[in-house]
Amino acid sequence: xxxIVLRSRTISNNFSSKIISQRxxxxxxxxxxxxxxxxxxxxxxxxxxxxxxxxxxxxEVAPQVSGGKIWSFVKYGLIAGVTGTTGYAGYxxxxxxxxxxxxxxxALRAAASYTPSEDASAIDxxxxxxxxxxxxVPAKALESYLDLRRLxxxxxxxxxxxxxxxxxxxxxxxxxxxxxxxxxxxxxxxYTDWKRERGWRTFKRPGVDAFLEHLAKFYEIVVYSDQMNxxxxxxxxxxxxxxxxxxxxxxxxxxxxDGKHYRDLSKLNRDPAKILYVSAHAFDSSLQPENCVPIKxxxxxxxxxxxxxxxxFLEYVARNSxxxxxxxxxxxxxKDITKEFLERSKEYQRRVQEQKQQGRLWRR
Numbered sequence: 001x002x003x004i005v006l007r008s009r010t011i012s013n014n015f016s017s018k019i020i021s022q023r024x025x026x027x028x029x030x031x032x033x034x035x036x037x038x039x040x041x042x043x044x045x046x047x048x049x050x051x052x053x054x055x056x057x058x059x060e061v062a063p064q065v066s067g068g069k070i071w072s073f074v075k076y077g078l079i080a081g082v083t084g085t086t087g088y089a090g091y092x093x094x095x096x097x098x099x100x101x102x103x104x105x106x107a108l109r110a111a112a113s114y115t116p117s118e119d120a121s122a123i124d125x126x127x128x129x130x131x132x133x134x135x136x137v138p139a140k141a142l143e144s145y146l147d148l149r150r151l152x153x154x155x156x157x158x159x160x161x162x163x164x165x166x167x168x169x170x171x172x173x174x175x176x177x178x179x180x181x182x183x184x185x186x187x188x189x190x191y192t193d194w195k196r197e198r199g200w201r202t203f204k205r206p207g208v209d210a211f212l213e214h215l216a217k218f219y220e221i222v223v224y225s226d227q228m229n230x231x232x233x234x235x236x237x238x239x240x241x242x243x244x245x246x247x248x249x250x251x252x253x254x255x256x257x258d259g260k261h262y263r264d265l266s267k268l269n270r271d272p273a274k275i276l277y278v279s280a281h282a283f284d285s286s287l288q289p290e291n292c293v294p295i296k297x298x299x300x301x302x303x304x305x306x307x308x309x310x311x312x313f314l315e316y317v318a319r320n321s322x323x324x325x326x327x328x329x330x331x332x333x334x335k336d337i338t339k340e341f342l343e344r345s346k347e348y349q350r351r352v353q354e355q356k357q358q359g360r361l362w363r364r
Contacts, residue, residue: 160256166269167253168222179318179325180270181219182263183245184279185227187297189307190239202235205298207308209242214311216244218318222268224249224277226261226285255287262287273324276317278310283334290326293337306338313341 171178183189191203215221221244225232229250236248254261265275265288275291282292293314296306322328332340 162255162264162267163252165267167249167267168247168269170269171220175220177321178220179218179274179276179321180222180268181215181314182222182224182265182268182275182277184263184277184281184285185223185225185232185235187280187299188278188295189223190235191298191300193300203300204239205307206302206304208239211307211311212240212244213242215314215318218315221245222247222249224253224263226251226254226263260285264288265291273326276314276325276329290330293329294334309338312345313337316341 186192189205189208191205192200193203194200212221223232223236223245225248227250229248229252232248232250236245251261253264253267255264256262263277263286265277265286266272268275272288272291275288276293277286277288277291278293278295279285280295280297282294283289286292293310295310296304298304298306317325317328329337
């Protein structure tokens with residue numbers, strides 16, 4: 001009987017403990033639902049308490065500002081150095097010739113090869129070595145610049161200078177007294193015109209045939225043009241059917257400066273005192289203005305007589321053979337030689353007539 005009572009007490013105690021646990025569970029649920037904030041806090045605390053170790057913090061990024069500044073300083077320093085060096089080299093190329101730069105570089109070469117004397121102190125010797133080493137790099141750079149510039153100038157001379165220092169063959173010994181008459185083509189002996197409906201056409205200047213045929217008796221006639229030889233040769237063949245022109249010079253024989261092709265009369269292998277250059281743009285197209293004979297440009301005028309009017313002056317020069325034609329041309333002071341020569345001729349004739357009349361009076 002007593003054992004039965006003991007079992008019932010044990011069962012009742014277990015049952016009561018279960019009821020208490022269920023009530024606690026229900027109260028926890030109710031409390032959590034009635035106060036959501038507390039429930040959230042409890043759950044978050046339980047989650048944190050379950051983790052054994054706290055999560056690691058994000059690694060701090062080491063600042064790289066100093067390295068970036070150094071690299072930017074080096075980069076911009078190199079850019080500035082290259083830009084400055086290039087600009088200075090361009091200035092030297094524009095302002096100074098290669099010989100002048102070579103002359104100015106002597107001081108830099110001397111600084112690069114500086115050696116202190118044997119009597120100098122150790123500090124002076126060390127400073128001298130540092131100075132010499134610092135000047136070696138600029139000196140080597142300048143030497144490289146000079147070598148490169150000489151190479152470039154040699155190649156450029158092939159395009160800017162005439163193809164030869166003697167553009168014409170030697171004059172025959174029996175013709176050493178003969179003057180050389182250099183003639184331009186465009187607007188001097190002919191005119192080239194272009195129209196859309198017909199393209200290019202070339203017109204001979206009035207009197208060009210008589211001009212060439214007559215003066216070929218007194219002069220060595222040379223055509224000197226800034227056009228290509230593929231244009232000069234066929235034009236001259238059609239222009240000079242009687243072969244009065246001895247030589248033809250085209251663009252390859254010109255001197256290219258400042259975007260223009262100049263006639264260099266000093267390369268003709270002729271005495272400069274016996275060269276006349278006739279051109280509509282004589283003073284603008286020749287490197288020797290003292291040899292120029294200007295003529296009116298030809299613009300398809302039907303009544304143009306400029307070439308024929310110039311024959312008396314050129315024939316007078318050839319017959320009288322002045323010692324230096326440059327002095328004769330200088331006396332005209334760039335005036336219209338045709339009109340000035342005509343006036344001088346009239347004045348000369350008037351003086352001759354006066355002298356004749358005075359001689360007759362003295363005879364009486």
